[in-house]
Amino acid sequence: MKTGKRILTSVVVVLVVLIAVVALLINLFGDRALKVGIERGAQHALQVGVRLDDATLSIFGGKLNLNGLEVDNPQGYQHPQLMTLGNAFVAVETRSLLSDTVQIERIQLDNVSLTIEQKGLTNNLQEILNNLPKSDAPAAPSDKAGKNLRIKELQINGVEVNAKLLPVPGRADTVKLRVAPITLIDIGTDEDINVAELTGVILVAIAQGVMEQGKDLLPLDMINNLGEGLLGVGDEILKQGTDLGKGIFEGVEDAGRGATDAIRGIFQRKEE
Numbered sequence: 001m002k003t004g005k006r007i008l009t010s011v012v013v014v015l016v017v018l019i020a021v022v023a024l025l026i027n028l029f030g031d032r033a034l035k036v037g038i039e040r041g042a043q044h045a046l047q048v049g050v051r052l053d054d055a056t057l058s059i060f061g062g063k064l065n066l067n068g069l070e071v072d073n074p075q076g077y078q079h080p081q082l083m084t085l086g087n088a089f090v091a092v093e094t095r096s097l098l099s100d101t102v103q104i105e106r107i108q109l110d111n112v113s114l115t116i117e118q119k120g121l122t123n124n125l126q127e128i129l130n131n132l133p134k135s136d137a138p139a140a141p142s143d144k145a146g147k148n149l150r151i152k153e154l155q156i157n158g159v160e161v162n163a164k165l166l167p168v169p170g171r172a173d174t175v176k177l178r179v180a181p182i183t184l185i186d187i188g189t190d191e192d193i194n195v196a197e198l199t200g201v202i203l204v205a206i207a208q209g210v211m212e213q214g215k216d217l218l219p220l221d222m223i224n225n226l227g228e229g230l231l232g233v234g235d236e237i238l239k240q241g242t243d244l245g246k247g248i249f250e251g252v253e254d255a256g257r258g259a260t261d262a263i264r265g266i267f268q269r270k271e272e
Contacts, residue, residue, distance in 0.1 A: 034064065041195030046203070047131040048072045048082070059097075064090035074127045079115045079164070082124050083206075086111025086158075101148040112159040114206065118166045122225055129207060129229030132200045149198055151187040156202065161210055163218055175217050179209035204233060 035055040042050040053068025069085035087110050093103040117124045159179035167173055182205050187193060193201070210218075211226050 038066070038069075038195060042069075042071070042199045045132060045196040045199040046071060046128055048074055048128065059094060062092050062094040064092060066090070071128075073115075073117070073124050076119060077117045077124050079117055079124075082115060082128060084113045085109055086113075099147075101150055104149060104151045105153070107151060107154045109154075109156045109202070110158050112156065112206065114159060114161045114210070115164065116161060116210070116222070117164040118219075118222060121221075123222060125207060125210070126225045126229035128203065129226070129233065132203070132233050133197070148192045148194060149188045151198070152185065154184040154187060154202070156182040156184075156205060156209075159206055159209060161214070163214070163222065165219060165222075175214070177210075177213050177217055179206065179213050182206070182209055200233070204230065 034057055035052050038055065039050050039052050049072035051068075051070045052066060054066070056065045058064075066088040067086070069088070070081050071083040073079055073082045089106075089108045089110075091105040091107075093105065096103040114125070159182070161175075161177045161179060163175040163177070165173050165175065184201065184205060187198065187201060207226055207230060211223055215223060
């Protein structure tokens with residue numbers, strides 16, 4: 001009896017150790033793979049450098065935490081980054097990580113800092129928007145690389161914007177504004193979406209919010225430039241559900257079909 005108990009105890013100890021080792025390896029390599037995947041997906045969508053300080057995945061808890069995301073500016077701008085993200089929380093269905101489609105209950109992005117710079121007749125955010133997939137552009141095989149995502153809810157909170165304006169006598173060269181919280185729902189339900197396309201969805205939603213909150217604060221040419229940057233953005237991005245600025249998306253779709261002034265009409269105002 002004692003020998004049997006010792007054998008049973010040894011087996012249990014070995015199993016516990018194996019489980020702990022496997023969990024450790026999954027967390028170590030899973031974190032690294034996630035970090036690289038997020039960076040590559042975002043870089044593919046935005047066509048600028050993207051860096052993530054840390055990605056921590058809890059396999060058994062179904063939780064992913066991201067910290068210190070930085071999105072570089074296009075070349076030719078003074079500020080090194082277009083956008084930084086303080087932290088992000090993701091609640092994921094653990095079993096789906098092994099399938100082709102990852103089921104995500106919620107993504108929460110907090111403490112987003114966005115710096116918009118004017119340069120001649122354009123600005124850095126417009127240039128990044130121009131890099132996003134267009135509706136009439138054929139998708140390359142690499143565009144659909146990676147797992148598909150299904151996201152029930154995406155929240156974007158605490159977006160602070162510093163808009164660096166061209167120097168004009170008698171006008172401040174920086175405008176600060178705070179974007180209202182953004183909620184997007186059922187992303188990837190109707191159309192398959194991967195990490196790169198999700199990056200585009202997030203940036204478009206933030207650009208929407210900037211246009212909405214800044215329509216009475218930002219120069220008219222900057223607002224119109226951002227609107228032009230949204231023209232023709234891929235259907236898989238525009239079709240995602242959002243409770244913010246649906247009229248803006250409708251204006252963009254109209255403009256993409258040839259009514260170029262539609263989105264400008266939403267924000268048109270008299271110069272004061």
